[in-house]
Amino acid sequence: MIDPECKDIGSTPDAVNWRLHDGYSLIELIIIIILASVAIPGLVGLYTTVLNNSHDSEIMTVACLLASEQMEIILADKAGSGAGYGYAAITTQKYASVNPGSPFNGYTRTVTVTTVNSGAQNEYKRIVVTVNHSTIPPVVLTSAVTDHGAL
Secondary structure, eight states: OBOTTSOBOOSSTTOOOGGGOOSOOHHHHHHHHHHHHHHHHHHHHHHHHHHHHHHHHHHHHHHHHHHHHHHHHHHHHHHOOSTTOSGGGOOTTTTSOOOOOTTOTTOEEEEEEEEESTTSTTOEEEEEEEEEETTEEEEEEEEEEEOGGGO
């Protein structure tokens, strides 16, 4: 006997085609469980990685800002006038202790000033500001200054 919806329901009234059942077979459930057991740990691992990297980017941004702040202080000291200011006052010793305090605990900041072509007409100072934190690579900001007023 043929159903009007073109579904074969068998020759007896109580015979039912498998397509008329709602639900899943045991094999289908096992396959879904296996796929979920493979996919869920991967998704959790991806989520954890994203969270860790977003925290690292925040630390990197703060380190960049701390390096930029120190470089601006040094360049402002070069532009200043009076005792302790100007081109000659820019030395590694002057900026030896520039570690940021609270709330930037965990960051260390170092300044290195190197005179290039000392005594020559094209003398300049290379300033390197380095900010370190235990979870990111060092952030290094470099600049060069000259004593253009002496030219």
